[in-house]
Amino acid sequence: MSEEPRRFGEDLPPWPQADFAAFGEIEVKPLSRLRRVAAGYFARNWVMIPHVTHHDQADVTALEGLRGSLGASGGGTKPSPLPFIVKALVETLRAHPLFNASLELTSGNIVYKKYFHVGVAVDTPGGLLVPVIRDCDRKSVTQIAAEIAALAEKARAKGLPMSDMSGGCFTVSSLGNIGGTGFTPIINAPEVAVLGVCRAAWAPKRGEGDSVAWRLMLPLSLSYDHRLINGADAARFTRHLAGVLERPGSLID
Numbered sequence: 001m002s003e004e005p006r007r008f009g010e011d012l013p014p015w016p017q018a019d020f021a022a023f024g025e026i027e028v029k030p031l032s033r034l035r036r037v038a039a040g041y042f043a044r045n046w047v048m049i050p051h052v053t054h055h056d057q058a059d060v061t062a063l064e065g066l067r068g069s070l071g072a073s074g075g076g077t078k079p080s081p082l083p084f085i086v087k088a089l090v091e092t093l094r095a096h097p098l099f100n101a102s103l104e105l106t107s108g109n110i111v112y113k114k115y116f117h118v119g120v121a122v123d124t125p126g127g128l129l130v131p132v133i134r135d136c137d138r139k140s141v142t143q144i145a146a147e148i149a150a151l152a153e154k155a156r157a158k159g160l161p162m163s164d165m166s167g168g169c170f171t172v173s174s175l176g177n178i179g180g181t182g183f184t185p186i187i188n189a190p191e192v193a194v195l196g197v198c199r200a201a202w203a204p205k206r207g208e209g210d211s212v213a214w215r216l217m218l219p220l221s222l223s224y225d226h227r228l229i230n231g232a233d234a235a236r237f238t239r240h241l242a243g244v245l246e247r248p249g250s251l252i253d
């Protein structure tokens with residue numbers, strides 16, 4: 001019986017078993033249960049979904065002003081940009097329904113969702129959790145902000161039941177409280193795209209008569225499933241989102 005010829009690059013070497021202690025002092029700790037479980041999901045999604053990440057920036061100078069005035073009228077507590085981004089995502093998902101869909105691998109169908117449940121990645125001591133904020137189209141920025149805060153606190157204190165993490169249509173992963181200019185978030189299957197957000201930074205822009213205008217720019221990184229979504233779709237989606245964030249009046253009701 002003749003063996004299938006091996007193709008270049010397919011015969012992967014085994015995972016390296018290094019003797020770390022031979023090179024210096026080490027400390028060994030067990031992986032948390034959450035990290036162990038999450039690792040399997042990350043690896044599955046990364047190898048099964050052909051990811052492409054599209055980067056853009058939104059001018060959030062006006063949004064910053066709005067946040068400031070809401071903070072002043074709300075007793076000094078300024079809402080973070082995240083609930084505004086979630087609200088802007090709803091408008092954008094409504095206009096680009098392919099991003100609010102899932103691929104059914106067995107039937108080959110696309111399932112379009114008519115609801116807007118947005119997952120929010122939360123960094124906890126045990127690992128990453130993604131609670132889902134349901135019906136974001138029917139909630140105000142203030143309600144969404146309160147839900148994110150409550151779910152993040154619950155996730156960090158005692159984890160979350162599956163019921164708080166299921167049914168999401170689209171995920172947003174914000175590192176804006178820390179920093180960065182862009183990253184490649186991993187899609188949370190069976191969703192087809194995920195938005196990564198980094199820290200907004202002031203940048204000089206060419207203004208009228210070659211003057212310099214300082215604008216607050218928010219980095220957006222959209223990873224999408226290239227089986228369903230093309231680069232042009234992703235560029236239009238991200239531009240639409242940036243446009244909504246640049247005119248934030250519609251986000252407040």
Ligand code: CAO
Nearest residue numbers: 078080081082121122123152173174175176177198199200
């Ligand atoms: N640009 C500038 N500042 C930002 C910002 C942004 N994009 N996003 C948040 N901030 C600032 C807020 O203005 C606020 O600052 P002040 O206290 O001075 O007003 C502060 O950061 C708020 O940070 P926060 O973490 O309390 O609130 P949040 O709404 O931004 O985020 C949560 C909440 C739960 C998403 C976040 O705490 C978190 O866990 N993020 C990590 C997610 C993660 O790990 N993703 C990676 C997944 S891939 O491995």
